[in-house]
Amino acid sequence: MDDHVCGPGCMHGVTAENEKDIKGEFHAARRSFLRDAMVVGGGAATLGALGVSMSPSAMAASASAKPGNGPTSHYYIPASAETVLWGYFSKSAKPVVEIETGDYVTIETLTHHSNDDAERMVKGDPGAESVFYWDAKRKGVNRRGAGPMDAKIGAGGGEGVHICTGPVFIKGAEPGDILEVRIVDVAPRPSANPAFKGKSFGSNAAANWGFHYGDLLSEPKKREVVTLYEIDATGERNWARAVYNYRWTPQTDPFGVVHPTIDYPGIPVNHSTIRKNENVLKNIRVPIRPHFGTIGLAPAEADMVTSIPPSYTGGNIDNWRIGKGATLYFPVAVAGAMFSVGDPHASQGDSELCGTAIECSLTGTFQFVLHKKAELPGTPLAELNYPLLETQDDWVLHGFSFANYLAELGAGAQQSIYSKSSVDLALRDAYHKMRHFLMTTQRLDEDEAISLMSVAVDFGITQVVDGNWGVHAVIKKSIFPAREG
Ligand SMILES: [Zn+2]
Structure with missing residues (x-):
């Protein structure tokens, strides 16, 4: 499995052996994550027809994968002008694919910076060429951003910049549920120029x-x-x-x-x-640490939401820890959850100081597990109202200057957020979230939580460049050995 990157028609998940393989890879990745940032895989992600392909699985999945013992499927979404939204999340967009809980999806993502050097990052790559196509008459993808179509600098106004592949519609997902997204594999997209x-x-x-x-x-x-x-x-x-x-x-x-x-x-x-x-x-x-800068669900508050500021349903979180072996938990805000992913990065430092990472196209394989609202009470996911990251060793909580800027700043939020953010506000939000996490999932009282936070939690600056600034709080899972199981 080490050299495997899913391609169209991939047979992942068809046999019980393969199903075991992909799960083994996931667990191995979780074990090695952060200890070995080496890129595993990296074989050519070949681009076939500009359509989504699917391989059904006859195997009954484990309880952790799919309730009801149904078969899991593995879908493949190539990046093309037909499968991406450029610069925005939208609850009313047409889904690229509809899947069930437990299913796997391999998703190609393109960096929106490919045209900084088209010879190396676009030329000869049919998917990238279809997305970046632009002549005097026509663009492959005209709308870039959630802004007006007649904006002077270009359709969509660049109010949102990330090329996001999707959305993926998760059947049965409703507001109040939690969507778990396991990042099974991440590999860089090879240059198509010989x-x-x-x-x-x-x-x-x-x-x-x-x-x-x-x-x-x-x-x-x-x-x-x-x-x-x-x-x-x-x-x-x-x-x-x-x-x-x-x-x-x-x-x-x-x-x-x-x-x-x-x-x-x-x-x-x-x-x-x-x-x-x-x-x-x-x-x-x-050092390479491939990850997805923008990953999340469509918010409920507006029809068209710029991809730049992150919020309670995720989006442009820009945390380099969101790579292979990591798992994210998102609150579902709209029917079907409407997951998309983009803004692929080969590496980034905390804060993303100069505005971008190493913006590099990647292909990821994800497994989606839906947790229904009714099952949440008494679990660590109860009351989760922000994107929570789990790695092999840590829980990583994401605080923002405004936890839900669309609701808090009202009409005009998508423009006004840029002048209102600060690290102070983001740190306070991260503190509130960690206090809640410790008091609920670990049953500490407030004084215990505050002390533990000061002696064992690392607060770090996720980013100061995405409108809604981010501070994350990292706590080691090994702090709670007696509470496991
Ligand atoms: Zn980026």
């Missing part, structure tokens, strides 16, 4: 929305710089290296609109207008 065989690439943009912007030592104080990184797609090397960087210059898109800054996603960068600096970050090895 000149770069065996390699993947990612882009890091030190952008105008970064924490550093305007606070630089050298002139010009307001500049955007793109650094391109190379990742080993074969999985042998668990580190990335920089290839070159360039300063953003005004780019004219195929519709004739000039973009003086990175103000709209997917602008094709004309490499004859930029100056590349080779040999940057020389001899530096960046």
